[in-house]
Every structure is written in structure tokens, then in C-alpha cells.
Amino acid sequence: MRAFVITGPGRAEVREVDPPRPGAGEVVVEVERAGVCGTDMEFFTGAMAYLRTGEARYPVRIGHEWAGIVREVGEGADPGWLGRRVTGDTMLGCGRCPRCGSGRQHLCADRYEIGIRNDWPGALAERLPVPAHALQPLPDGLDPVLGALVEPGGNALRAVDAAALEPGMRLLVIGPGTIGLLAALTAAARGAEVHLLGLTERSLDFARSLGFTRTWTEPPERRFDAVIDASNGSGAPALALRAVEPGRRVVFIGLSAEPSTVDTRALVLGDITAVGVLSASGGLAGTAELYASGLVDPRPLVAATVALDEVAGVLAGERRPEWGDAPKIHVDPRLPA
Numbered sequence: 015m016r017a018f019v020i021t022g023p024g025r026a027e028v029r030e031v032d033p034p035r036p037g038a039g040e041v042v043v044e045v046e047r048a049g050v051c052g053t054d055m056e057f058f059t060g061a062m063a064y065l066r067t068g069e070a071r072y073p074v075r076i077g078h079e080w081a082g083i084v085r086e087v088g089e090g091a092d093p094g095w096l097g098r099r100v101t102g103d104t105m106l107g108c109g110r111c112p113r114c115g116s117g118r119q120h121l122c123a124d125r126y127e128i129g130i131r132n133d134w135p136g137a138l139a140e141r142l143p144v145p146a147h148a149l150q151p152l153p154d155g156l157d158p159v160l161g162a163l164v165e166p167g168g169n170a171l172r173a174v175d176a177a178a179l180e181p182g183m184r185l186l187v188i189g190p191g192t193i194g195l196l197a198a199l200t201a202a203a204r205g206a207e208v209h210l211l212g213l214t215e216r217s218l219d220f221a222r223s224l225g226f227t228r229t230w231t232e233p234p235e236r237r238f239d240a241v242i243d244a245s246n247g248s249g250a251p252a253l254a255l256r257a258v259e260p261g262r263r264v265v266f267i268g269l270s271a272e273p274s275t276v277d278t279r280a281l282v283l284g285d286i287t288a289v290g291v292l293s294a295s296g297g298l299a300g301t302a303e304l305y306a307s308g309l310v311d312p313r314p315l316v317a318a319t320v321a322l323d324e325v326a327g328v329l330a331g332e333r334r335p336e337w338g339d340a341p342k343i344h345v346d347p348r349l350p351a
Contacts, residue, residue: 016347017139018322021073023060026326028351034135034143036088041095041146043102046158047319048137049079049166050328050343051192052246053130058329061271069131077136077345078104078129081152081161091146099156101164101302103148104128105295120295138325140347150298153306159319160305162344163196163312167301168294169267170196170244174204175297176265176289177240181205186238186257189245189268190221190229192315192341197242197267198226203309209238213247220339224314233257244268251276260284267291315342321349 015033020026036042054076056062064070080102084095106126107119114122128144129136135143152161170193179185185201187194190212198208198221209228212218218229233253241254241264248270255276258264264286281288294301304310317340320328328343337343 015140016322017075017135018077018325018345018347019073019075020057020329024058024330026058026329028322031139033141036086036091036143038089039091039146040088040143041084041091041149042086043080043082043100043142043144044085045077045080045082045137045140045142045347046099047081047162048077048345048347049162050077050325050345051079051166053078055329056271057130058326064131071133074129074133075135075139076129077138077142078127079162079165080137080142081158081164082137082142084149085141087146095146095149099152099158099161100144100149101152101161101298102128102144102150103293103295103298104130104165105293106134106145106148109147117296120293138322138345138347150302152302156302156306159313159316159344161302163315163342164298164301164305165294166192166342167196167200167305167310167312168297169193169291170200171297171301171304172291172294173197173242173244173265173267174200176291177201177242177263179204179206179240182207183239184209186211186234186241186254188241188243188250188254189247190217191244193267194242194244195221195224195315195341196310196312197244199224199310199312200304202226203304209234216339220341238262240265242267246270248272248274250274252280255280255284255286255288258284258286260286263287263289265289265291315340316344317342319344319346319349321345321351322347323351
């Protein structure tokens with residue numbers, strides 16, 4: 015089968031590789047859509063931290079936002095999965111340690127991460143092996159485009175949950191990228207007053223096209239009931255603490271390539287709760303239901319769908335003018351070269 019492989023910083027190709035065979039408790043999914051995200055770009059540039067810690071190495075097969083149809087089941091996997099459209103958890107714990115036993119498999123020290131950690135192959139390929147326990151069935155009517163947006167949406171949903179918002183509360187989202195916009199859409203669907211802070215008017219123009227009229231390129235001189243930092247700016251965490259009301263919550267889901275510093279005195283003296291969110295684990299089912307309900311429509315976030323042969327250009331930052339400013343690029347591995 016064909017698969018996209020990053021062979022080193024700035025180097026990638028589409029290769030013919032052996033198709034996966036399902037192991038015990040596993041299935042093989044025919045991939046219909048896969049999303050390209052910032053983590054994938056970090057692998058392409060060489061900036062991904064796991065490359066330095068040894069948790070990942072080249073060559074790497076990326077892709078952890080996906081949807082597809084189960085085509086094979088291994089020994090011990092429920093044959094009822096066959097023919098079902100699914101997505102799945104990126105984080106695959108060992109299933110034996112205390113973290114896995116307490117529902118924190120996404121923090122398992124020995125975990126695999128699909129398309130990211132410990133050489134589990136990713137979804138930028140025609141077929142993908144997945145443990146059956148990690149599958150998330152998609153509701154009838156949820157097509158591959160929406161299915162491949164469930165994983166990023168699960169991250170956003172967990173961030174909004176962590177913000178502990180009530181209807182009418184004011185939320186500031188820092189960073190109008192995919193996760194920030196999905197968090198904004200989710201919070202708005204729950205009745206929050208959403209504000210977005212971005213670096214440029216161009217990035218905020220797209221947010222305004224989604225109906226968000228409260229946008230800023232400079233930090234507003236007001237306090238918010240919650241702040242979600244979905245940016246990659248090293249100064250954003252400290253900004254978030256300055257922007258939140260005392261006694262409220264700041265949620266960190268974005269990551270900077272360089273260390274971010276915060277003054278813990280601001281946390282203590284403001285009696286502020288700071289929450290970090292890693293992965294969509296625990297948020298997939300809720301996101302699928304949210305999309306199926308029609309309360310959140312993430313389709314406008316997808317700028318284009320490309321073939322595997324076009325992924326290297328996407329990772330290098332190439333964008334066609336007709337794609338506009340939507341942040342997400344999808345890949346259909348079935349498209350011809």
C-alpha cells in the first residue's frame with residue numbers, strides 16, 4: 015500500500031509499504047480522511063521534542079486525526095466492527111500500569127501514540143492498524159470529513175470542559191488556529207460569550223467569517239471568566255494569567271517550541287486554577303455527538319483535501335490561493351498520485 019513517510023528534517027516521500035495485518039485485539043481501518051496538524055509539521059521540520067528524547071525517530075509515518083472504515087479484525091476483536099465508520103484515540107496505553115487502570119492511559123509512560131510516538135504507524139496511508147479498544151464509532155450521517163475532525167475537536171472539548179464555563183460567561187481564546195477555533199465553536203454552542211485573540215487581522219478575518227465578532231490583535235483591557243491558551247506563543251501563558259478574573263480558570267492546550275514562563279505569584283495571589291490538557295482522550299464520544307447534533311459545524315475549517323503526494327508541500331507551508339485562510343488541510347489517501 016502507499017504511505018507518506020518523513021525520512022528526515024525537510025525530507026519526505028510516498029512509499030510502497032507492506033499493508034498492516036491485525037494483531038490480537040486489533041483491527042485494520044481503510045483510511046478515508048486524515049488531517050494534517052502542527053505536530054506533523056514539527057516532525058517535518060525536526061522541531062518535534064520526541065525526536066530529541068528518543069520517543070520518536072526517523073523514518074516516521076505521521077497522521078493521528080483520521081476517519082475510516084474497519085476492513086479487517088484480528089483474533090479477539092469483535093467482528094461487529096467490520097464495515098463500520100470509525101475514528102479513534104491517538105493515545106494507546108499499555109493497559110497494565112496504574113495510570114491505565116485509573117483511566118489515564120493517555121499519560122501511560124509506555125504508551126504508543128498513533129503517528130507520533132514509539133513507531134506506531136500513522137493515518138497518512140491507505141490502511142491503519144488500531145487496537146479495537148481505542149476505536150470510536152461514528153454516528154450515522156457523520157461523514158469522513160467530520161470524522162477526521164473528531165480528534166482535534168476532542169482536544170477542544172476537553173479544554174472547554176476544563177474552563178468550567180456557564181452560559182453567559184466571557185471566554186478568551188488565545189490563538190485562532192484549528193484547536194482555538196474548535197474551542198470557540200464549542201464554547202459558543204454552550205452559551206459562552208467568546209472573544210478571540212490573534213496575531214494578525216488576517217487570521218481573525220477567518221474567525222469573523224464563522225460569526226465571532228469579538229476579536230482582538232492586542233490584549234483587551236478587561237478580565238475574562240476563563241482563558242484558553244491554544245497558541246504556540248511563549249508569552250501567551252503569562253498573558254492568559256493577566257487576562258483571567260481572580261478565582262477563575264486558565265486552560266493551557268497550546269505548546270511553544272521554546273520554554274514558557276509564568277509567575278506563580280500571579281496564580282497564588284489570584285487564586286487561579288491552571289489546567290493542562292493533553293490529547294482528545296475522553297473527549298471523542300462527546301465531540302462526535304456534538305457534531306451529529308449540528309450544534310457545532312467544523313466543516314468550514316477545512317481548506318482543502320489533497321492526495322498523499324501533495325502532503326510534503328503542505329508541511330513545507332505551501333498553500334494554493336484558492337484554499338483561503340481556513341486552517342485545516344485534509345488528506346484522502348485513496349486519491350491517485
